Amino acid sequence: MPVNAIGAYPAQSRDRLENFNGRQLLYLGWSRHLLFCAPMTFALPPEMTFGEFLESVVKPAIAPHPDAAFVDFAKAEWQLDDQPFAPDLAASLSANGIGHKSLLFLSTPGLDGIHGSHN
Amino acid sequence: MSTKKLNQKEKYRCMTRDLDWEPSYQTKEGIYPFERFEGIRITDWDKWEDPFRLTMDAYWKYQAEKEKKLYAIFDAFAQNDSQTKISDARYVNALKIFLCAVTPVEYQAYQGFARVGRHFGGVGARLACQIQAIDELRHVQTQIHAMSHYNKHFNGLHDFAHMHDRVWFLSVPKSFFDDARSAGPFEFLTAISFSFEYVLTNLLFVPFMSGAAHNGDMATVTFGFSSQSDEARHMTLGLEVVKFLLEQHEDNVPIIQRWIDKWFWRGYRLLTVVGTMMDYMLPNKVMSWAEAWEMYFEQAGGALFKDLERYGIRPPKYVEQTTVGKQHISHQAWSIFYQHSQATNFHTWIPSDTELDWMSAKYPDSFDRIYRPRYQYWRDQQVKGERFYNQNLPMLCQVCQLSLSFTEPDDDTRLSHRSLIHQGERFHFCSDGCHDIFRHEPEKYLQARLPVHEILKGNCGGSNVEEVVRDYYHITSSEESFEYLGSPEHRRWQQWKNDEPKPDGDLPKVI
Amino acid sequence: MTSLVFIAFQNTDNARLYIDAIVADNPHAEIQHQPAMIRVQAKDRLDLHRETVEERIGRVWDVQEMLLDVITLGGSFEEEEDRLSLRWN
Numbered sequence: 001m002p003v004n005a006i007g008a009y010p011a012q013s014r015d016r017l018e019n020f021n022g023r024q025l026l027y028l029g030w031s032r033h034l035l036f037c038a039p040m041t042f043a044l045p046p047e048m049t050f051g052e053f054l055e056s057v058v059k060p061a062i063a064p065h066p067d068a069a070f071v072d073f074a075k076a077e078w079q080l081d082d083q084p085f086a087p088d089l090a091a092s093l094s095a096n097g098i099g100h101k102s103l104l105f106l107s108t109p110g111l112d113g114i115h116g117s118h119n
Numbered sequence: 120m121s122t123k124k125l126n127q128k129e130k131y132r133c134m135t136r137d138l139d140w141e142p143s144y145q146t147k148e149g150i151y152p153f154e155r156f157e158g159i160r161i162t163d164w165d166k167w168e169d170p171f172r173l174t175m176d177a178y179w180k181y182q183a184e185k186e187k188k189l190y191a192i193f194d195a196f197a198q199n200d201s202q203t204k205i206s207d208a209r210y211v212n213a214l215k216i217f218l219c220a221v222t223p224v225e226y227q228a229y230q231g232f233a234r235v236g237r238h239f240g241g242v243g244a245r246l247a248c249q250i251q252a253i254d255e256l257r258h259v260q261t262q263i264h265a266m267s268h269y270n271k272h273f274n275g276l277h278d279f280a281h282m283h284d285r286v287w288f289l290s291v292p293k294s295f296f297d298d299a300r301s302a303g304p305f306e307f308l309t310a311i312s313f314s315f316e317y318v319l320t321n322l323l324f325v326p327f328m329s330g331a332a333h334n335g336d337m338a339t340v341t342f343g344f345s346s347q348s349d350e351a352r353h354m355t356l357g358l359e360v361v362k363f364l365l366e367q368h369e370d371n372v373p374i375i376q377r378w379i380d381k382w383f384w385r386g387y388r389l390l391t392v393v394g395t396m397m398d399y400m401l402p403n404k405v406m407s408w409a410e411a412w413e414m415y416f417e418q419a420g421g422a423l424f425k426d427l428e429r430y431g432i433r434p435p436k437y438v439e440q441t442t443v444g445k446q447h448i449s450h451q452a453w454s455i456f457y458q459h460s461q462a463t464n465f466h467t468w469i470p471s472d473t474e475l476d477w478m479s480a481k482y483p484d485s486f487d488r489i490y491r492p493r494y495q496y497w498r499d500q501q502v503k504g505e506r507f508y509n510q511n512l513p514m515l516c517q518v519c520q521l522s523l524s525f526t527e528p529d530d531d532t533r534l535s536h537r538s539l540i541h542q543g544e545r546f547h548f549c550s551d552g553c554h555d556i557f558r559h560e561p562e563k564y565l566q567a568r569l570p571v572h573e574i575l576k577g578n579c580g581g582s583n584v585e586e587v588v589r590d591y592y593h594i595t596s597s598e599e600s601f602e603y604l605g606s607p608e609h610r611r612w613q614q615w616k617n618d619e620p621k622p623d624g625d626l627p628k629v630i
Numbered sequence: 631m632t633s634l635v636f637i638a639f640q641n642t643d644n645a646r647l648y649i650d651a652i653v654a655d656n657p658h659a660e661i662q663h664q665p666a667m668i669r670v671q672a673k674d675r676l677d678l679h680r681e682t683v684e685e686r687i688g689r690v691w692d693v694q695e696m697l698l699d700v701i702t703l704g705g706s707f708e709e710e711e712d713r714l715s716l717r718w719n
Contacts, residue, residue: 126711321702344701
């Protein structure tokens with residue numbers, strides 16, 4: 001519904017793509033690992049390859065978690081915007097279908113957080 | 120000839136209703152242009168009843184007396200060096216949140232009531248809003264005065280107005296009031312007078328303030344109860360406002376219901392922070408957040424919504440999710456603050472064993488399963504000298520602006536997340552409640568200023584968190600931020616208490 | 631579910647007299663002591679009569695003086711010349 005306002009109500013999204021200086025937002029969550037209080041937010045160049053993203057963004061981001069050392073990324077399962085997702089490591093984020101403000105969820109079956117507590 | 124004293128009702132009529140006049144050269148529509156666009160229909164403003172029948176002369180008399188009592192206590196508190204007699208210095212961290220989060224929204228409430236008071240055609244409503252605006256301004260002032268004493272002895276209290284506008288977690292209360300104040304006058308009244316004041320503020324001003332007293336802070340409990348004594352009037356008014364609007368026209372019912380749904384949820388999310396203050400920042404405990412929620416929302420709100428049933432009003436949408444949430448939200452918010460303490464104006468810590476046991480007892484369904492293992496791990500890390508901080512920026516909800524840290528109502532091991540695409544752009548929410556609020560008025564919330572996104576756009580004067588915290592937030596992190604144990608404030612407290620400095624990793628005693 | 635009304639006062643000298651008066655006027659009321667405050671709750675209805683307070687306070691008392699010591703209340707509030715009441719309809 002439109003905003004019920006006293007006059008015309010022109011509105012533009014504050015977080016539209018063009019406001020991020022050539023980068024796009026990408027959120028990253030790790031299922032069953034609530035130790036990190038929320039999914040993380042990154043501003044990344046859309047041309048970054050998924051492989052580069054994995055090495056330079058994902059791995060350092062989750063490194064403080066004791067499970068991080070045991071993650072086998074070859075077996076990791078991904079969800080992109082609530083859909084199952086099989087990344088192409090050599091392709092860019094864009095070519096992988098990752099858009100501005102996409103949410104990527106990492107699942108690592110067998111790793112259920114600290115002592116299996118989902119933390 | 121003896122002069123007869125006016126009784127309360129006559130006095131109220133003479134000193135409020137009789138002050139109004141019929142306009143002669145302007146139309147009422149021209150004078151009150153914002154009275155119709157929200158769709159609310161008022162057929163007779165004279166049906167407006169202020170249950171307290173407070174007139175200006177009585178108002179000044181009672182408020183002056185309240186102020187005298189309050190300031191006498193502030194003076195006594197300062198003269199007695201009472202900051203050294205609180206239960207534990209950790210407690211003061213709750214005041215740092217209070218001053219930066221609550222006091223500025225009291226100011227927003229003042230501005231809001233001053234504005235809407237101008238826009239109602241009924242004199243009773245205008246007077247009530249005027250009195251409430253003055254009350255809210257009083258709350259701002261008394262809170263600043265009370266906490267200025269703490270500012271002399273503790274960190275993090277020095278620049279609250281600046282921080283309110285800029286620091287990431289303070290966008291939660293700020294955006295709440297920005298939302299209410301940018302709404303029409305009737306939505307503002309339903310949001311603040313009814314949903315917030317009547318249904319929810321007790322949780323902040325009653326059990327938390329009682330807790331302040333229990334921790335030796337007479338200054339805070341006194342301004343808290345003094346504020347809340349005004350709120351008692353506001354609450355009563357809030358209930359009358361809603362009943363008045365519902366009685367005026369049946370077309371008002373669905374509009375009011377939607378506002379109740381929206382503002383209950385927004386208020387519930389906002390109070391998450393209060394839950395954390397109660398459970399974690401009061402070393403001497405009065406009641407748990409869950410117990411407070413049961414007493415002041417489930418019991419009191421249950422009676423309220425049963426009463427409103429006859430107007431066709433049902434309890435707020437998603438209220439059942441709060442029954443699940445009360446077992447979790449204070450712990451979830453503490454976890455946010457604990458791991459992002461490098462960017463806060465207050466300290467965090469792992470609760471002592473006694474406190475952890477208290478939480479296990481108070482939260483039998485959730486604490487030992489989820490939160491205790493987390494704290495145990497964090498404590499072990501701290502003992503190893505590797506205190507846990509999260510260097511990544513959290514994902515925020517587009518509506519409430521809290522991070523997406525809540526779990527699904529039906530699965531507390533999975534983060535709750537909702538999203539939708541609006542005009543080609545994806546938007547994310549922490550819950551069904553926030554999702555629905557966006558969906559109803561997307562143009563309003565797509566303008567939200569989310570602190571994390573602003574940092575990433577480069578709008579917060581720094582290329583990294585350290586610079587943002589120092590230059591944009593005005594937080595001196597070496598003094599104000601990070602872990603409590605071993606902080607300058609902790610060391611100073613130990614000196615006051617003539618304690619030997621304890622080795623790192625030791626936990627403060629629970630009194 | 632029964633509907634409870636409630637009122638809470640700061641734990642002051644005046645409030646102790648109010649509580650005493652409330653108990654006299656409302657035998658069904660339940661008193662709860664919490665740090666710095668006293669909370670009274672009752673099923674459906676609570677009344678505070680001016681006369682009952684005046685008997686205890688020993689002077690003329692205006693019902694609005696209650697505003698000085700009250701912290702919060704729950705229920706539909708009504709103020710009359712000689713009585714304050716809280717009730718759910």
